[in-house]
Amino acid sequence: MSEPTSHESRGGRPAPVNAFKLDFLRDLAETDDDAPGMEEAIHSGDWDVHPLSDGRFGVFRGWQRPPFGDPPGGLFAKRSWALLAAAILPTLGREQTLRFGEEDGSPGMPLVAWGEGSGLEIAGVVPAHDSAFLEGLETGSRLGRLPWSLALILEAAGTETIGLVGQILYQRMARPRRPPPRRG
Numbered sequence: 001m002s003e004p005t006s007h008e009s010r011g012g013r014p015a016p017v018n019a020f021k022l023d024f025l026r027d028l029a030e031t032d033d034d035a036p037g038m039e040e041a042i043h044s045g046d047w048d049v050h051p052l053s054d055g056r057f058g059v060f061r062g063w064q065r066p067p068f069g070d071p072p073g074g075l076f077a078k079r080s081w082a083l084l085a086a087a088i089l090p091t092l093g094r095e096q097t098l099r100f101g102e103e104d105g106s107p108g109m110p111l112v113a114w115g116e117g118s119g120l121e122i123a124g125v126v127p128a129h130d131s132a133f134l135e136g137l138e139t140g141s142r143l144g145r146l147p148w149s150l151a152l153i154l155e156a157a158g159t160e161t162i163g164l165v166g167q168i169l170y171q172r173m174a175r176p177r178r179p180p181p182r183r184g
Contacts, residue, residue, distance in 0.1 A: 041093075042093060043089050043090055043091075043092040043093045043094075044090055044093075045061050045062055045063075045090060046061075046062040046090070046148045047059050047060065047061055047062065047073060047085075047086035047087075047089045047090065047152075048060055048061075048062055048086060049079060049082040049083055049086055049152075050065065050066055051079075052066060052075070055077075056075050056076060056077055057075070057076045057077075057078070057079045057081075057082035058072035058073075058074070058075055058076075058082070059072055059073045059074040059075075059076070059082050059085045059086045059089065060072055060073065061073070073085070073086075073089055074089075079156075080156040080157075080158070081156075083152045083153070083155050083156035084152070084153065084156050086149075086152050087143070087146075087148075087149040087150070087152035087153045087156070088139070088143075088149070090142075090146055090148070090149055091139055091142035091143060091146065091149065094142055096138060097113055097114050097138065097141060097142075098111055098112070098113050098123060098134060098137060098138050098141065099111075099112050099134070100112070100129055100134065101122065106125075107125075107127075108125035108126060108127055108128075109125065109126050109127070109128060109129050109130075110122050110124075110125050111123045111124045111125065111126060111134070111137070
């Protein structure tokens with residue numbers, strides 16, 4: 001096995017170290033088409049924040065580091081913005097799980113979701129066809145499935161907010177729960 005090497009990349013900077021030879025990567029790029037899931041792969045993984053020598057904060061994939069010449073996924077003046085970017089990046093490019101259903105004459109617009117192994121199901125009904133609402137709900141759904149991202153959002157929010165979230169969760173869990181209504 002040959003030693004991994006750093007190769008010249010665009011802009012004259014050394015490319016990140018890679019176990020694959022540059023010729024192989026170039027040949028592969030020539031045959032590469034839009035592979036299924038490519039967009040999700042580009043953004044997937046755990047992203048993290050590293051302080052840079054110029055005082056800014058870079059967002060890097062979990063295995064990347066500034067000293068290795070890895071390019072950041074974003075540069076920010078404040079750490080809190082970098083943490084939010086690191087939290088959101090893994091949600092990008094994923095398959096959409098929610099969409100608007102067909103209007104059936106009843107009030108509101110149905111939201112359709114992929115159910116747990118059961119295909120499509122009605123997730124809810126909203127007053128109007130609001131794409132911003134659907135996008136926000138989709139982002140929230142994705143974040144809810146990414147514990148690393150949720151942790152970064154809380155870290156970005158700060159100590160006071162984390163303390164309040166703890167109080168809210170404690171109170172919500174301490175409430176007596178009503179049994180579900182009986183059917184039939």
